[in-house]
Each structure stands twice: as C-alpha cells, then as structure tokens.
Amino acid sequence: MGFGPPDPGPGIDMESLPLPASDTSIAVIGAGRLGGVISRALRAAGFDVHGPFGRDEHAPETDLAILAVPDSAIGEAAEKARAAKTAHLSGATGLDVVDLSIHPLQTFTGTEPPGVLHGVGAAVDGRTDDDRQLAGQLARALGMIPFTVTDRAGYHAAASFASNFVLTVLDVAERLAAASGVDNPRDLLAPLVRQSVDNWQRQGARAALTGPIVRGDEATVARQRAASAQHGELFDALAAATREIAGRPDRDAEPQHTEDEGRA
Ligand SMILES: NC(=O)c1ccc[n+]([C@@H]2O[C@H](COP(=O)([O-])OP(=O)(O)OC[C@H]3O[C@@H](n4cnc5c(N)ncnc54)[C@H](OP(=O)(O)O)[C@@H]3O)[C@@H](O)[C@H]2O)c1
Structure with missing residues (x-):
C-alpha cells in the first residue's frame, strides 16, 4: 500500500504532484459507463485493480474503493465499501460520505479505451490535504489534468451547459x-x-x-x-x-x- 508522500500542507501544487505507488490496491464499485472506463485506465496505469463490481458483488479489502455508482447510490456504496479510503467520481456530490473525489470533465458512454482520460480535466477534492493530494495524484497517474473548484454546484452546472x-x-x-x-x-x-x-x-x-x-x-x-x-x-x-x-x-x-x- 502506498498513498504517496506526506501532506505537503495547504496550497498544493497540482502540477508537481508525485504519482501514487503502483502497488496501491483499488476496488472499483459500479460496473456502469464510467466504472468500466476507469477500471481499464487504472489497470493500464499499472495499479492493482479489482472490479468493476456490480451491485450484488463483493469487493475485497483494498487501499482505495472508487464508487462509480449513480450519485444517489454513493452513500449506500460507501457504507458497504471495505477500503482504507473511499472516493467518488461525481461532479455534483460533496465529501460527506467519502474521503476524496475525482470528477473527470468528460462524457463517457462506457466503450472508450483507457487512453480516453488523457488530457481530460479532473476536478479533485479531499477531506484533508492528504486526501486532496491523493485525488490529484490519481488523476495525474491516469493522464488527467487535476484542478480544484470553490463551488461544486456552479461547476457542475457549467459541465451540463457544455x-x-x-x-x-x-x-x-x-x-x-x-x-x-x-x-x-x-x-x-x-x-x-x-x-x-x-x-x-x-x-x-x-x-x-x-x-x-x-x-x-x-x-x-x-x-x-x-x-x-x-x-x-x-x-x-x-x-x-x-x-x-x-x-x-x-x-x-x-x-x-x-x-x-x-x-x-
Ligand atoms: N458517464 C459519464 O459521462 C460520467 C462523467 C463524469 C462523472 N460521472 C460520474 O460517475 C458515476 C457513475 O456514473 P455512470 O455514468 O457510470 O453511471 P451508470 O452508467 O448508470 O452506472 C452506474 C452503475 O452503478 C451500479 N450501481 C448502482 N447502485 C449500486 C450499488 N449500491 N453498488 C454497486 N453498484 C451499484 C449500477 O448498477 P444497476 O444497473 O444494477 O443499477 C450501474 O451499473 C456518477 O457519480 C457520475 O456522476 C459519469
């Protein structure tokens, strides 16, 4: 397990984040459009990936569980997840029930190859600076460009307009x-x-x-x-x-x- 270097403190420089250790084990919960894409991309980036798991399947214990489920199911999936850290991929949802979030600013139908994430922006957030740093590291490891936002609802509305x-x-x-x-x-x-x-x-x-x-x-x-x-x-x-x-x-x-x- 490795979630990267210690907390660098406030004012994280997203561009110079180190990549997370490739032995980080990750379970992807939710086998829909983005669950499949993110699993393929994480695998291609060298992570120890389990899943994606459907609604009735049981994921193993991992360092991180990524909840690729509809926004309304994030709470339930977070409760069931057996991982040191949990993340969601939603643009609109806050951090009440997960540690970090990575929202790819792209649309996916589920059939895309792993490289589809390269060059895509990713709004990242975390409860702590460490969590936010991990979110940024993962985004970078997948070739995405991490950034932070101050107003999630406004940001998500912008994505819907676009x-x-x-x-x-x-x-x-x-x-x-x-x-x-x-x-x-x-x-x-x-x-x-x-x-x-x-x-x-x-x-x-x-x-x-x-x-x-x-x-x-x-x-x-x-x-x-x-x-x-x-x-x-x-x-x-x-x-x-x-x-x-x-x-x-x-x-x-x-x-x-x-x-x-x-x-x-
Ligand atoms: N698709 C995109 O373009 C896109 C882009 C950026 C971010 N996102 C975010 O990615 C997340 C997933 O979106 P999506 O488009 O991939 O949705 P989706 O295609 O509807 O897939 C969601 C999957 O989650 C499963 N599921 C529902 N409740 C579950 C539970 N409690 N445990 C395990 N699996 C459960 C669903 O299974 P059932 O079919 O059995 O209900 C379905 O396979 C959302 O937070 C969304 O905001 C999506």
Missing part, C-alpha cells in the same frame, strides 16, 4: 435539418459544430459569433423563428441569450473568464 445542453440544442438542429430535406444531418452539421467550438475556445463567444443576430438582420431571424415554431420557446430563449452576447462591446478575442472575475 455537454448535456449542447446535445439538446444539436438534437433540435438535427430535427430541423431533417425536416428541411437534409438526408444525413448529423454528418453535415458536425463540421459546423466543431468549427464553432474551436473558434469559441480560441476567441470566446463574442468574437466567434456569426449569423443574422450579430449582423442585425432581424428579417432573417423572424423567418427562422417561424420555421422553428415547434421549438419556439427554446428559439426565443436562445435568441435572447445570443443578443446579449452580440451586444457586448468588444469584438476582439476575449480573455478566458477567471475565478477572480467570477467573484467580482
């Missing part, structure tokens, strides 16, 4: 395109989506924004609104939010919003 709500909007785009005669809407819309994301990453939304709203072409916006009648409420809400972005003063590339700015 993934779940994007899919909701894309589903509407697919339906509208299909209804207007496009045969393979996902294949044809995907390059547009990817380019928009690339532009947003480089420059921020204001500089990346194109289309009738930012051009002030209200006649075209009205025609689009009429054609989107089935999705009228969503169109109106998104058009209002887009007008707000278009009304921002600076067309130049925006610096990324920072924590200090968010607190101001």
